Amino acid sequence: MTAILVENLVKKYKNGVQALKGLSLTVKEGEIYSLLGQNGAGKSTLINVLTTYLHPTSGSVTMLGKDIYSGAAAIRTDIACVAQRISIDTCLSLTDNMMFQSKLYKIPKVEAKKRMETLINCFELERYLKYPVASYSGGVKRRLDIALNMMSNPKILFLDEPTVGMDIQSRMAMWDMMKKIRDDFGTTIFFTTHYLEESDSLSDTICIMKDGKEVIQGTPHALRGYLRQDMVKISFAGEEEAKDCLKLLKSEFINEKAHLGKDEILINSENSHGDLKIVNRWLLENSIAFMGIEIVQPTLEDVFIRLTSKNEEEGN
Ligand SMILES: Nc1ncnc2c1ncn2[C@@H]1O[C@H](COP(=O)(O)OP(=O)(O)OP(=O)(O)O)[C@@H](O)[C@H]1O
Ligand SMILES: [Mg+2]
Structure with missing residues (x-):
């Protein structure tokens, strides 16, 4: 089944910047989908529209079978979003952060405790319990932020550049976490990145976008000729x-x-x-x-050059 269907999406900001220029894409249920693009491509704008935070100028979005405008309230309970900026409260403990999140979603206390234990266990966060959250490294804070967002059992999890600025160990821990979320919880993951190798090794489907529009979408295998x-x-x-x-x-x-x-x-x-x-x-x-x-190996810029020259060859 289709988790997200985006058709011809346009977003023009009040200052005249057109961040999305008729973008279309399809995300399947239960997959890890990555949106690969450089700074300013429109990735965060798209996430903000998909998470019902921003109104698009035109185009249509169907999420989990519902129209994003008329079904916004229902959709909000089925999705979670980890934004580019970390949103955990560093004055609270790890468990208080998680329980606080469960209150926002009105999850009964007993159920919330059970979910918290499952998530702490699944994402190997036990070892951090005895330390204050303020002392965690950036990578661990981000993993906690994601665990918090899993408290509501979302059907779709949006992650905006989850590994930006991380060292390789933290990035690998994050990749493991994302695979577990897909495999153990069946959650569809939609994430943005500008790291080519991350998209390639982690996703079931990749969409490469440039200047507010998709350039190509496919499995890493299908895009192999460009990526590898x-x-x-x-x-x-x-x-x-x-x-x-x-x-x-x-x-x-x-x-x-x-x-x-x-x-x-x-x-x-x-x-x-x-x-x-x-x-x-x-x-x-x-x-x-x-x-x-x-x-x-090609960089993202090289991939764009190849894709553009292919389009020119084909006369597009
Ligand atoms: N609130 C806003 N008002 C006006 N213009 C905006 C706003 N937010 C983003 N933009 C512009 O829209 C374009 C797309 O920005 P967006 O943040 O969606 O890109 P991005 O792909 O997420 O980039 P990054 O990799 O830097 O996070 C950019 O030109 C940006 O300057
Ligand atoms: Mg962004």
């Missing part, structure tokens, strides 16, 4: 050198999918080791001054 395809990168001292070399390279390797980056040339490659050798030899034989050559 190796590239051969040649670095230069400046942009002009890179441009000159690209012209020459394209005239000699007609089939190579090479494009210009900043002071560099990137070549999409299915056989990166073989291509690296060939291109390296060609550079040396033609006495081209370059700074380095290596095999790299």
Whole structure:
């Protein structure tokens, strides 16, 4: 069943900024869905609309079979949202924070205690119980924030950049937590990120968005060619050198999918080791001054460049 269906969503802020420009997407029930986009792409705006906090300018949203406008009150009891800023009360203890949350949702005390114990146990928060919340690291505070939001047993959990600024250990703990929420509680997770590898390794479906619109949506497997395809990168001292070399390279390797980056040339490659050798030899034989050559994984910016050049090739 479809958890969220967004069609042609437009959001124009009062100051004239159009943050969403006709965005459409589909989230399936029980999946981890990631919205991947750079700063200012419109991710938080979309979350604010989906969580009924902001009114869109036009377009339609159906969530759990209900229209978001007429069914807003019912939808609010079925969803939870962890915003970009942490919302826990650092003056209260971990358990007081959780019990306070249950009061907001009017959960009976006995039931609330049971849920709290399950969540503390499931997310391995026991070891923090004896310390004041104010002393927790950013990563643990964020995990507690998510545990709080799970107290209401939401059908859909929205997370806005849950791992931003975290070190790798905290990020991995967060990924485990998100998988547990999907697998043990059956909750649909909708999260935003600008980390390519996070979207790739964690989600069932990825939507890449840019400038208020979806660019492509699919499983990590289907988007593999964009997210994981190796590239051969040649670095230069400046942009002009890179441009000159690209012209020459394209005239000699007609089939190579090479494009210009900043002071560099990137070549999409299915056989990166073989291509690296060939291109390296060609550079040396033609006495081209370059700074380095290596095999790299695409960044989000590279993915956008590829997606845009694909659209141009197709005449879109
Ligand atoms: N309340 C607001 N009023 C006016 N413009 C806004 C408002 N909130 C966001 N914007 C603008 O809308 C655009 C999208 O912002 P949004 O916060 O949705 O992006 P984002 O993808 O969440 O970015 P980030 O990765 O930085 O969190 C930006 O140009 C931003 O400046
Ligand atoms: Mg944001």
